[in-house]
Amino acid sequence: MIVQSMDFARALQVYVVQGIGLFYLFMAYKILKRDKGNLNYILSSFFLSVGIGVIINMVYANLTIQPVVYLLHFITYYLFCFAMVFLLLFLALLLKTEKIITPKKQLIIIGTYGILLGGLWFIPGGITINESTDWKPVWNLPFFWYSIILCSVMVIIPTVILSIKVYQKIQHAPLRKKWLFFIVGISAYFFVYYGTSLSNTLNDPDFRILWSFLTLPTLITTYLVYYGLTQG
Template identity: 35%
Template sequence: MKNQYLIIFSVLYSIFLILLLYHPENITISVSTNWNPIWKLNILISIILISLGCCFIPTIAVSIIIYRKFRLKILKKKFKYFIIGIIGAYMTLYGAIIAYSTNNSTIILIFSFTSIVNIVWALFIYYGMTSNL
């Protein structure tokens, strides 16, 4: 039963994303935009909401369920690092989506420099899952 649920969920998620990207009038790519995609606001919001509902929220919910099953304090502490790293990675992803959809070179440049924090999120995930277990 769980496998069927996961398959249905994955297929519906894929269909939603394909339908969003299928309409060419929602995305503009041309010489005038310096070959950067310009998304219409309703599609940008839809993509963010669908990915929040289908990726971010289930990841956090499952992580909390797993966290509550741990009995050892050291495992709980390490798993907190993992959850913080995952949340940070998702926030960087959503920041990139929003920054690049603005098509403002200053915002993109600032976001590019602040993306160095990805190293911190990767270290949190590493320490949460593999370091000294």
């Protein structure tokens, strides 16, 4: 069988919660339409990476060709994680300017993170996704901890710190308020990252259902990230 049916929790997660991520593609377009400067290219790369990841996820969610599903799941997760480095670079450039964070340094940061993130592929038994798992991704602990430690240390913690520093530098009250929306937005994105990683590792049916509903409020954060960044 090439196409499968899916349970309610997975359908909710894939087509509703993550499906809203298609809006990221529209936001990437809006950002580039405003201005094609380096900052906007970096910012739009975040939205573009997530949007492409969402599309791939929706494509493979109904497939039952094991090698294809395995590869597409990995690419989806890779893009969701890889997208975060563009938020980090955007904030670093806001604070340090391109004279300090040169294009060469930007490429080094992106390349280093991308290569290290690719190390997930080589973890033995890192991902199991086949008929025995009902075509839901199940991760082992080495895969989980490698991802959590790498993403937290290299991008998530620095991004949170830099976003707070930007907030502290903003003097105009309305802009400070808008920047708080951005902080809430990225916090929700990181929340989804940690929760989804935990859900795939625990592989508990009840937790998967609970997590599907917990992520519903994150729908609004798609716009909060865009609103806070483009307006602030």
